[in-house]
Amino acid sequence: MLLAIDCGNTNTVFSIWDGEKFLCTMRTSTHHARTADAYFTWFSTLLEHYGIDPEITEVIISSTVPRVVFNLRVFSDQFFGCRPLVVGKSDCLLPALPRVDQGTIVGPDRLVNTAGAYDRHGGNLIVVDFGTATTFDVAGKDGAYVGGVIAPGVNLSLEALHMAAAALPHVDITKPQRVVGTNTVACMQSGVFWGYVGLVKEICARIKAERDQTMKIIATGGLAPLFAQTEDLFDVIEDDLTMHGLTVIHKYNKENAD
């Protein structure tokens, strides 16, 4: 079985893929100093809780935080006796090569999102991922990553207000009832929520105009459903898109290994 690990700047998600479906998904905060032993203690406790005893023989990792890869490699080697495939490393093949400026290192999560979305929907796509950053990943007709947009994440924006302004509290995002807030929290939520609705609409419209294409918009990340509540921002929401992309890349590497 395959263990797929998606490490973002905030959370690290582990999913076990039995070849047909995900058996379980587990989430922990991203912390580069977490040791292989600590991962295993957490991992095996949750497996026991779910009553799953999978035989993991392969591991694939996508990490936007380079430093965590070391301990995840040790985890993989020590507990499953295998060398993980790490997206973005030269020995990890991609179904389609990114078309970006020479020397640019694309976030592996964005390459994985693009591969996962292309596998499900074909080409000409915009993937909107509400993570620590909000990213727009554009897939060309052949499924290659052809560039995108990086904007501050929703929670990061709220946190930045709190950090920089003495009178602004820590606030969780929610859809405000009205645009005009009548208290500080409502004003902040309005600014970020409606600001993001506008940001998503404008960026997607401009991408479509620039590429002169109709493009399907796929949203992923925990906050995608919140933004879908209001307007028709996305064609589809898929919370398992990054994990699906990892299985696609893993399969491609197995089939094309020499």
Ligand SMILES: Nc1ncnc2c1ncn2[C@@H]1O[C@H](COP(=O)(O)OP(=O)(O)O)[C@@H](O)[C@H]1O
């Ligand atoms: N279902 C959810 N509801 C509210 N906030 C969420 C949800 N899922 C994730 N978040 C928040 O969204 C932000 C990004 O999380 P995540 O998607 O895990 O980011 P990353 O992939 O960059 O680690 C974090 O601040 C996280 O707490």
Ligand SMILES: CC(C)(COP(=O)(O)O)[C@@H](O)C(=O)NCCC(=O)O
């Ligand atoms: C843009 C990102 C910070 C998003 O990371 P995330 O929100 O998933 O933690 C990550 O994809 C990254 O570090 N990218 C490198 C630069 C690039 O993709 O062009």
Ligand SMILES: [K+]
């Ligand atoms: K992400």
